[in-house]
Amino acid sequence: MKRWAVLLLMTVAGLAVMSLADTYYRRGIRQENFQALEQTTENFKTGLAPVIGLRLAAVENLKAFMLTDPTLPDSRTFDRFAAGLMANYPTLRAVEYVDPDQIIRYVYPLAGNEAALNLDLKTRPAAPYVEKAIRERRTTVNNPTATVQDSLSIVARAPLYRAGEFLGLVQGVYDVEKIVATAGAGLSPPYKLQLHDAAGAQFWGPETIAGDTRTVEVAVGDTVWSLTLGWDTPPESPNPLILLLIWGGGGLLLVSLLYIVNQTWVQTEQLNQTVAENMAELASTNTRLQAEVAERRQAEATLRESQAHLQLAVQAANVGLWDWDLLTNQIYYSPQWKSQIGYAEDEIPNDFNEWQSRVHPDDLEQTLAIVQAYLKKPWPNYENEFRFRHKDGSYRWILAQASLLRDDNGRPCRMLGSHIDLTERKQAEEALRQSEQKLALMFEKAPFAASLSSLPEGRIEQVNQAFEKLFGYSRLEAVGKTSLELGMYPNPQARAQSSAQVQKQGFVRDFELMLRAKSGEMRVLLVNTDYVEIGSEPHILTMAQDITERKQAAEAVRRERDFSEAIIDSLPGVFYLYDEERRFLLWNKNFTHVTGYTDAEMSELHPLDLFGGWDKQLLAERIQDVFAQGASSVEADFVAKDGTRTPYYFTGLRVLLDDRVCLLGVGIDITAQKQAEQRIRLSEERLRLATEMAGVAVWEYDLAANQMARSNNHDQLYGLQPQEVWVIDTFLNATHPDDRALSNQIIQASVAPGGPDYYRFDFRVIWPDESVHWLAVTGEIIERNAQGLGLAVRGCLIDITERKQAEVALRESEERFRTAFEYSANGMCLTGLDGKLLKVNQTMCHIFGYPLAELQGMHFNDITYPEDFAIGQEGARRMLDREATNVSIEKRYVRRSGEVFWAHVTSALLKDSAGLPLHFITQIEDITERRRMEEELRVSERLFSNAFYAGPAGMTITRIADGKFIDANASFCNMFEFSHEEVVGHTSTELNMLTLESRSKLIQQQLEAGGLHNFELVAQSKSGKRIKVLFSSKEITLKGEICHVTTMIDITERKQAEEDLHRLNLELEERVARRTGELVQAKEQAESADRLKSAFLATMSHELRTPLNSIIGFTGIILQGLAGPLNAEQTKQLKMVQTSAQHLLALISDVLDLSKIEAGQMELHIEPVALGRVITQVARLTEPLAAKKGLALQLEAASDLPPVMADRRRLEQILINLVNNALKFTERGSVRVRCQASDGRVVLQVIDTGIGLKPEDMGHLFKPFRQLETGLSRRHEGTGLGLSICQKLAALMAGQMSAASDGPGRGSTFSLSLPQATDLPEPIATE
Amino acid sequence: MPGRILVIEDNEQNMYLTTFILEQHGHSVYQAWDGHAGIELAGQVKPDLILLDIQLPVMDGYQVAQALRREPVLVDVPIVAVTSYAMLGDRERILAAGCTGYLEKPINPDTFITDIEQYLPDHLQS
The missing domain is CATH 3.30.450.20 (PAS domain)
Known part of the structure; x- marks a missing residue:
């Protein structure tokens, strides 16, 4: 139901639209037609009026011709004139002369017009027109009528009057058909024309016109015709194709639309059904999906979070990840992996070779071996440690851990792993190792025998060189055995006793013990034993000093x-x-x-x-x-x-x-x-x-006999075989040369009278094998003579070489230590446990500025910076508590001068033989300078860093070796639109900043000059923008590499500005040129405007004067009575018209004059002018007004007045104006014109006795349209332009005008001063 | 003596006015509404005086005066320019074009006829 209603409605609407379109289309056509008609009508009228109007003039000419002849021309003369006339006026059918009895006398041409000859017009329908023409004495035109010639004609009749005598008429017969044809020439045929005369009777055209018509009136002579134009069938009719399009196309469209709508409707209903069914399903699916999506989002969020955590963990742990696809040999390195070695993500390719190339050459073989071994036969925890090259060239210790993934066939396919940077740990290990090495060295090189044994068995783990030397066991022999097993203890109980003590109190001090060396020799030792834990294993550290x-x-x-x-x-x-x-x-x-x-x-x-x-x-x-x-x-x-x-x-x-x-x-x-x-x-x-x-030799020497009895072993001590004889020289020869003198001296002193009976000394002997041996000798004088001179001596001799050697060694060691202490470059001191400085070296004194004596005895706190007491005390505590054997700290001290300084302090605790703390030995290194330099370096670095990174100029550091940017600041990056990461590690050519050519050129110049200063350069930014920079560079050495620090200042804008300026200059010049051109053009334009203005003024003048000509002319004629008598009232009113017209004319002339002056178009003919004649002329022209007002006009001019330079006409104009003004404003008294010459000028004055001037009006006098007394009355006619024009004209003639008055009612004086002419004027013949 | 005067004038009112005054004073007036007609008519009637408007359609007064002067029969016919052209130099141009005299429009009806008649040939002067 609804569907059908809609379809019906659409049909109706469609039809309505089509009908509307049809209507609009037709209306448009009609409109168009009507406009064409209107236009055509107007054209026709315009064509017709002059055709008729002008042609009527033929009659006037004929009339003039007829009247010229005093007797009226004869027929032949008439014909000749008429022939010329008709040639000019083709629409003229005939011209005729009608005598005073209204009988047509002459007809030209006669042919075709015979019927007209001698026709009595009084009998013709035209009679009233003839009467009218005669009566009104003017040319009349009758309504078109059928003439005797049997054509539709109009007749113009002009009566011939001469001095009031009627001489007949001339008439022109015009063929209407011809007039219409002439006027309508060019009109399109479909137009129909109707003409009606003044009475409204149609005399031309069809009776009716079916279509639209247009009617206008046309003046024809003294009558008016009405002209109607139209058509039966409009020239433009609706196009049947368009109508077909409107109705046919519209109909087709409508039917299609209806069909579509109908189909769509049906389908939509079906669809709706389906959609409804699907909606429910969709809704449930949607709900399910939403739930799934929510769940998945949750899962994703969790995953993301855990990934993020993992990421953070990996980052935090500084673990670099890698993933090596063994099948493709492709490898992925995580950013962390790269950053570990100082690279950005994109700086290192994912390439196995990259890894391989970074492994330290010394580690490579082993590392690869591990990898290959692992790949061949994997084990659970792959670990590989190697040194890995950092971006800065240093090597980092990397621990690589990995696991192997296998494909479905069980073949290894991927190796996933991590890199952990072990460098710091390694470094720590290395430090530890070194420290251990030092300790080990100390242990190794200690002057006392040391051994380390594990408990409880007391198995020897380590012995030092002194031990080896002392006991004769090599390290290999000793290690792994107990001292018992080595048989070192002759008395095992002693060992038990000592180890019991160690276990009981942790140490044994200065335990004297005898041990057996490998050689079986017994050694007496002073033993210090400490219980130590090494790696939580109990050990015994034994240090034995040989006191044998x-x-x-x-x-x-x-x-x-x-x-x-x-x-x-x-x-x-x-x-x-x-x-x-x-x-x-x-x-x-x-x-x-x-x-x-x-x-x-x-x-x-x-x-x-x-x-x-x-x-x-x-x-x-x-x-x-x-x-x-x-x-x-x-x-x-x-x-x-x-x-x-x-x-x-x-x-x-x-x-x-x-x-x-x-x-x-x-x-x-x-x-x-x-x-x-x-x-x-x-x-x-x-x-x-x-x-x-016992190795002791005894001897007895008989000085007198020089014989010596001696024990058998005596000579052996000298390394000699038993000697036959032993004399003093034998002794002396064997004695070391250095000891000879002294030995002999001691002996001689003893032998000498009064000398001691006993002597003892040590001396060296040189054995034949050249070995040196120390011997000690004691001697006793056993017999002296009476003078006390020794006669016999006896004594013992003992080899003390070993003892001496020990002594020397000890002394040397002591000396070495003392020297080391005394001359150490660092301050050294021995401090008591109470902090008192017991012994200090010179360096220490130097550092602190105290004399030795003063410093020794001071307390450590006396020289420590108070804030750092705790640091030192903590170090001491740690050593005392055995937490550390030595400490190394940095702290501040105070010099004697009060200066605080930083020092690096190393302390160790010295213990006595019982292992009890004894002293601290402390080494102090003044690191003030180092610190200061560090600080300076830091400051300078910070300064540089600030200057570099925050500087407004673009700065980079480039490595010369490979041209790569090591660093770049923000300004540089901004300037070239790169990020810092993009710049670092690349060359300028890689970044397309410079062409290879310009870069190598730049580099060469830099190398030649060792840098550049303000070198202009064009570089390209990332986006391709060309940047002009001022480039400076300087060579520096950075981390051992030669680099360039470069500065770039963007002068693009400056350059741009310079170029702009340059361009602006050019532009300006061009503009000036153009402007000049424009000015020339403007001048030409102005000139042409001037010409235009001249033309305008000329036209204005003409156009305004032409109508005035009629007004003034006819008014004058009428007033003269030429047009008939006038009554008084008419005369009065006409005079008013005349006055107004004349005023208007004056106004026009004045305005034109003013305009011309102001336009600079008033051209004057300045020539010497004789004033006498001018004044006479002025007087002649103004006398009538003066006479009329009963005023005396007096002229005062000297006869010898020189001529003036002026334009005569304009001078007259000024004077007339002034005199007229004076006459106008003066009711009684006189107007005088006075001329005087003075100082090369001539002053003309017009002096009146009139109304005078108010002082406040003086300023307005010469302004245009300023007539004084305006508004009071119109007593004084005038344009109000006169004085203004006068002044301007005067100025053009180099004259000056002024006005003066004694006040209102006291008259005024207007003066014109003009330059005097030097030459006499030439007589003007034309005047 | 009345003369035969050709008036070349395109303005109807002025033509009428001039014609009226001249006819009132007994002169025969031939009218020409444009330059061409004027030249032709002048050739036909050989007027005693030509009154010539300067501002004419198609062919202006200067051209007309020059054309008239080229006609041998018209060489001696006085031509008086009657014009509202009052610009400086107009007078000179007018005389240069062949005109005998010059009258400014608007005409002064009181003096017009005397001004005109002085240009008539001596035998026509009253």
């Missing part, structure tokens, strides 16, 4: 003493020693045995107490002798405590013992002398053997 020599020396002394004691004890006699006070100092056991006194009693005993009777005296003498003479002997009975007497032979010897003079006495029981002698011999033999065994 010391011990041996001590032992030797002891043994000697023991030996001596043994000798003494073993002597059969008694042996004793007492001093001068006779106090017993020493005695042998036998003494107590023999005497029966105890040792205690002996110290209280006097030597004489042991004798009795006679002997006491004797002994006292002999004792006295001994002390006085050195030796004595006596036989006496030795009285024991129990009183037992035993005969003894005593020998006393004065000896010097500890600077005391003593008596050494020996007593021999002579009771058993023989046995005793025997025993002595035996004893001597034993002594010899003993001394020889």
Whole structure:
């Protein structure tokens, strides 16, 4: 139902639209037709009017011709004139002369017009027109009528009057058909024309016109015709094709539309059905999808987040990832991988070779081997450590870890891995290793034997060189064994004891121990043992100092003493020693045995107490002798405590013992002398053997005989075979040359009288094998002559080479240490645990500025910067707490001058032999300068960095070697539109900034000059923009590479500006030229405008004057009565018209004059003008007005007045104007014209006695349209332009005008001054 | 003596005015509405005086004056230009074109006839 309604509605609407289109189309056509008609009508009218109007003039001419002849021309003359006339006026059918009786007398041409001849017009329908013409004495035109010639004609009749006498008429017969044809020439044929006369009667054209018509009126002579134009069938009719298009096409469109709408409707209904069914399904699907999407988004978000976390983790851990496709050999490196070695993402290609080329050459082989091995037979944790080249050329330690992926066939296909930068760890390891190495070296080179053994077995893990040397075990022999196993302990208990102590208290200090060397030699050692943990394993660190020599020396002394004691004890006699006070100092056991006194009693005993009777005296003498003479002997009975007497032979010897003079006495029981002698011999033999065994040689030298008795081993000590004789020279020869003099001196001094009986010295001997040996000798003068000169000496000799060598070594070591300490370039000090400076070196004093004596004894805090106390104390604490064996810190100190400085401090704790903290040894390095330089460097770097990065000029650093940009600042990047990453690592040619050619040219110039300064250069930006830069460069060395620092200032704009300026100049010049041209053109235009203006003024003048000509002319004629008599009122009114017309004419003339003057078109003929004639002329023209107003016009001009330079006409115009003005404004009195010559000028004055001038009006006088008294009355006619024109004309003639007045009512004076002419004017013939 | 005067004038009112005044003073007036007609008529009637408007359609007064002067029969006929051209130099141009005299429009009805008659040949002067 609804569908059908819609279709119906559409049909109706469609038909309506078609009908409307049809209507509009037809209306348009009609409109067009009508406009054409209107236009045609107008054209026709325009054509018709002159045709009729002008042709009527023929009659006027005829009339003039007729009247010219006083007797009227005869027929032949008429015909001749008429023939000429008709040739001019083709529409003229005939011209005729009608006599006063209204009979047509002449007809031209007669042919065809015969009927007209002698026709009496009074009988014709034209009679009223003829009457009218005669009556009104003017040319009339009758309505078209059928003439006797039987054609439709109009007739124009002109009456002929001469001096009031009617002489007949002339008439022209015009063929209407011809008129219409002439006027309508060119009109399209379909137009129909109707003509009606003034009475409305139609005289031309069809009676009716079917179509649209247009009617206009046309003036024909003294009558009016009405002209109607139209057509039966319009020239433009509707195009049937368009109508077919409207109706046929429209219909077709409508039907199609209806069909489509119908089909669509049906389909839409079906679709709606389907859509409804699908919608439900769609809705549920949509819901499901939305849920899925939400879920997936959630999952994606989670994934992204975890990826981000992973990414962050990877970044944070600085792990570079790689993925190597083994099948394609393609490899992916993660950005982190690249950044690890200093590269941006795009700087390194994903290429296996890239990796390979970066591995340190020393590591490459091994690294590749690992990779290949892994690929051949993978193991769970692939790890590969190698050095990897960083962008800056340094090598980074990389730990590569990887795992292998296999394809479906189980073949390795990918290797995924990571790079971890181990450099820092490696460096730390390296530092540790070095420190370890140092320690190891210290351990190794320590002057004392050191060993490290693991617990609990005490297996030796390490020994040092001193150990090897001391014990004779090589490292290989020692390591892995215990000291027990090596058999070093002769007494295993000692070891047990020491290790027990170590385990108990952690250390053992200065434990004396005897150990057996490999050679079996026993060594006495001072051992310090510490319990240490190495890698949490318990160890024992043992340091042993060989004190064998010391011990041996001590032992030797002891043994000697023991030996001596043994000798003494073993002597059969008694042996004793007492001093001068006779106090017993020493005695042998036998003494107590023999005497029966105890040792205690002996110290209280006097030597004489042991004798009795006679002997006491004797002994006292002999004792006295001994002390006085050195030796004595006596036989006496030795009285024991129990009183037992035993005969003894005593020998006393004065000896010097500890600077005391003593008596050494020996007593021999002579009771058993023989046995005793025997025993002595035996004893001597034993002594010899003993001394020889102990390496001690004994000798006795007889100076007088120069013979020396000596033990068998004596000569060996000199490295000599046993000698036949031994003289002093033998000794001296063997002695080291350096020691000879001294040795001899000591001996001689001793031998000399008064010299000491004992001497001892060490000296060197040179063995025949040239080895040097130290010997120690003791000597005793055993016999002197009376003068005290030594006669015999005896003594012992012992080889002390080893001891000496040890001593020397010790001294040298000490010396070395002392030197190192003293002359160290660093400050060194030994500090007590309390922080007191115990010993400082010179450098330290120098650093701190204190004298040595002052600095030693100061507290560490005295020289430490207070804020850094804690740092130092913390270091000390750590060492004391065994957290560190040494510390290395940087802290500040204060010099004596108060200056604070930075120092690098290394401290170590020294311990005593018991391992207790003893001192700190500290090394102080003044790093102020270093710090300052660092700081300066930092500041300069920062400055440079700021200048570089933040500078307004574009700056780069380019490596000369490969031309690549190492760095570039923001300005540079901005200038060339690159990012920093894009620039760095590339050359300017790679970036297309410079052509290869211009770049190499630039480089060459730079190299030649070592840099460039303000070199102009054109470079190209990323987008291709050409930038003109001022380029400067300087060579620098950066990290050992020669680079260029370049500065670029963008002068494109400056250049542009310069070029703009240049262009502007050119443009200006061009513009000036153009402007000049324009001016010329403008001038021409102005000139042409001037010409135009002239033409305009001329036209204006003509057009305005032409109608005025009629007005003034006819008014004048009528007023003259030429047109008939007038009554008074008519005369008065006509005079008003006349006055107005004349005023208007004056106005027009004045305006034209003014216009001409202002347009500069007023051209004057300036010539010498004689004033007399001018004034006369002026007077003549103004006299009538003066006379009329009853005013006297007086002329005052000197007869000898010189001529003036002026345009005569204009001068007259000015004067007339002035005089007329004066007359106008003066009611009583006079108007005088006065002329005077003065100073080369002539002044003409017009003086009146009129209304005068108000002072305030003086300024307006010469302005255009300023008539004084305006608004008061129109008493004074005038255009208001007169004075203005006068002034301007005067100015054109180099004249001046002025006005003066004594005030209102007192008259005024107008003056014109003109330049005097030098020459007399030539007589003007034409005037 | 009345003369035969040719008036060449395209303005109807002025033609009428001139004709009226001249006829009132007994002169015969031949009218020509344009230059061509004027030249032709002048050839036919050989007028005693030609009054010539300068501002004419198609052919202006200067051209007409020059053309008239070229006709041998018209060489002596006085031509008086009657024009509203009042610009400087007009007078000279008019005389140069062959005109005998010059009258400014608008005409002064009081003096017009005397001004005109002075140009008539002596035998016609009253």
